[in-house]
Amino acid sequence: MPILVCTRHLANIGPCEPVEFDGGDVRAVLDAAAKDHPRLKSYVLDDHGVLRKHVVIFIDGVMQKRAGVLDAPLLQGSEVCVFQALSGG
Amino acid sequence: MSERLILSTRKGLFDLRRSGANQWRVAEKHFLGSPVSISLRDPRDGALYAALNLGHFGCKLHRSDDDGATWTEINAPSYAGVEGDNPPVLKMIWSLEAGGADQPGWLWCGTIPGGLFISKDRGDSWELVRSLWDQPSRPNWFGGGFDEAGIHSISVDPRDSKRVVIAVSIAGVWETADAGASWALLGHGMRAEYVPPETAGDPLNQDVHRLVRCAAAPDYYWVQHHNGMFRSTNGPDAFSEITGVKPSAFGFGVAVHPKDPRTAWFVPAVKDEFRYPVDGQLVVTRTRDGGATFDVLRNGLPQSEAYHLVYRHGLDVDESGDLLAFGSTTGGLWTTENGGDEWVCVSQDLPPINALRFV
Numbered sequence: 486m487p488i489l490v491c492t493r494h495l496a497n498i499g500p501c502e503p504v505e506f507d508g509g510d511v512r513a514v515l516d517a518a519a520k521d522h523p524r525l526k527s528y529v530l531d532d533h534g535v536l537r538k539h540v541v542i543f544i545d546g547v548m549q550k551r552a553g554v555l556d557a558p559l560l561q562g563s564e565v566c567v568f569q570a571l572s573g574g
Numbered sequence: 575m576s577e578r579l580i581l582s583t584r585k586g587l588f589d590l591r592r593s594g595a596n597q598w599r600v601a602e603k604h605f606l607g608s609p610v611s612i613s614l615r616d617p618r619d620g621a622l623y624a625a626l627n628l629g630h631f632g633c634k635l636h637r638s639d640d641d642g643a644t645w646t647e648i649n650a651p652s653y654a655g656v657e658g659d660n661p662p663v664l665k666m667i668w669s670l671e672a673g674g675a676d677q678p679g680w681l682w683c684g685t686i687p688g689g690l691f692i693s694k695d696r697g698d699s700w701e702l703v704r705s706l707w708d709q710p711s712r713p714n715w716f717g718g719g720f721d722e723a724g725i726h727s728i729s730v731d732p733r734d735s736k737r738v739v740i741a742v743s744i745a746g747v748w749e750t751a752d753a754g755a756s757w758a759l760l761g762h763g764m765r766a767e768y769v770p771p772e773t774a775g776d777p778l779n780q781d782v783h784r785l786v787r788c789a790a791a792p793d794y795y796w797v798q799h800h801n802g803m804f805r806s807t808n809g810p811d812a813f814s815e816i817t818g819v820k821p822s823a824f825g826f827g828v829a830v831h832p833k834d835p836r837t838a839w840f841v842p843a844v845k846d847e848f849r850y851p852v853d854g855q856l857v858v859t860r861t862r863d864g865g866a867t868f869d870v871l872r873n874g875l876p877q878s879e880a881y882h883l884v885y886r887h888g889l890d891v892d893e894s895g896d897l898l899a900f901g902s903t904t905g906g907l908w909t910t911e912n913g914g915d916e917w918v919c920v921s922q923d924l925p926p927i928n929a930l931r932f933v
Contacts, residue, residue, distance in 0.1 A: 528631040532653040539630040569630040
């Protein structure tokens with residue numbers, strides 16, 4: 486399964502240590518993680534389920550472009566990292 | 575006289591208690607380091623609410639049912655499902671007010687980008703007030719200091735909780751008489767200098783910075799506007815401009831005496847592109863005759879090289895009408911216990927103060 490890990494800025498909101506969640510893309514992994522971390526999506530996604538402007542996602546160490554990132558396909562063992570974008574201050 | 579003051583600051587919620595005449599101490603701090611845009615203590619049930627604007631991670635709302643000992647994150651208003659060419663996204667919780675005593679659990683919430691929300695369950699869930707959002711004029715509302723319009727003033731009529739007046743930067747003054755089912759654009763009598771002269775009187779163009787009404791005389795309103803000060807003695811649709819006020823008629827905050835509608839306070843600044851105290855001297859202006867004359871109150875306030883700006887929610891008066899406080903963008907906090915004749919500095923070292931109120 487893919488692995489999700491969040492910035493420590495999201496302590497108590499999402500997993501700050503790597504945790505496996507089932508899902509074939511980033512959206513599905515976030516949906517799966519939301520069962521254990523019900524506030525996570527509202528911190529990472531905006532009112533319409535779009536990645537927030539100042540949140541950035543890496544997959545296996547590669548920064549992803551915002552457009553389409555939630556649909557980015559994941560492999561078994563892919564690591565999804567959620568960070569705050571420094572553009573947000 | 576109030577014994578408690580809560581500050582919504584750039585670096586958290588500060589809960590201050592009065593420890594003596596003009597003496598205040600920080601009793602509790604919450605969300606230290608996080609920007610708090612507005613807070614509320616519901617007088618009906620004692621619940622505390624704090625709206626956080628986390629930047630990267632959006633706007634959040636927290637409630638405490640034990641007066642700040644513990645907090646629970648509750649749902650923030652959301653524009654989910656609201657369509658548009660650019661679907662609206664919550665940018666700031668800018669105003670938060672309790673409904674009437676006969677409306678337990680009701681809260682009104684004003685936001686940027688211009689939506690008013692209502693909760694009937696103490697903030698557990700929120701509903702966009704579509705009757706206002708769907709106004710044909712709303713696409714023409716525009717931002718004042720922000721990219722989008724915002725609702726910063728919400729005043730529930732103490733005589734009839736279904737009547738609510740709001741003010742919008744920038745879309746003037748609106749009133750509902752039926753708890754939000756329908757709205758009327760009011761605010762006639764104000765004028766706008768930042769639009770072509772032929773549209774200066776259009777009530778939709780009015781950039782009200784802050785609207786307050788007298789608790790004991792609910793038809794008496796005061797407005798600090800982008801280009802002046804206005805007052806109505808007869809409801810929210812009959813404003814008159816107060817002119818000739820020194821040192822300036824520009825500012826953000828206004829407070830009205832809870833028992834004497836003719837008494838109001840302002841914190842002036844150099845208009846409008848500069849926004850610092852005139853001559854670097856921090857003053858409060860006070861009228862006690864409905865705006866005919868003003869006192870310039872300086873005692874206890876810095877009169878040299880002082881560059882404090884006071885935001886629209888940064889000035890408040892308590893139920894006695896004698897105790898006031900104001901807080902600045904540079905972390906200064908002053909109080910008075912005699913209506914402004916003498917001020918005492920509580921601190922000049924707090925974080926930038928977005929809002930404060932006595933509770």
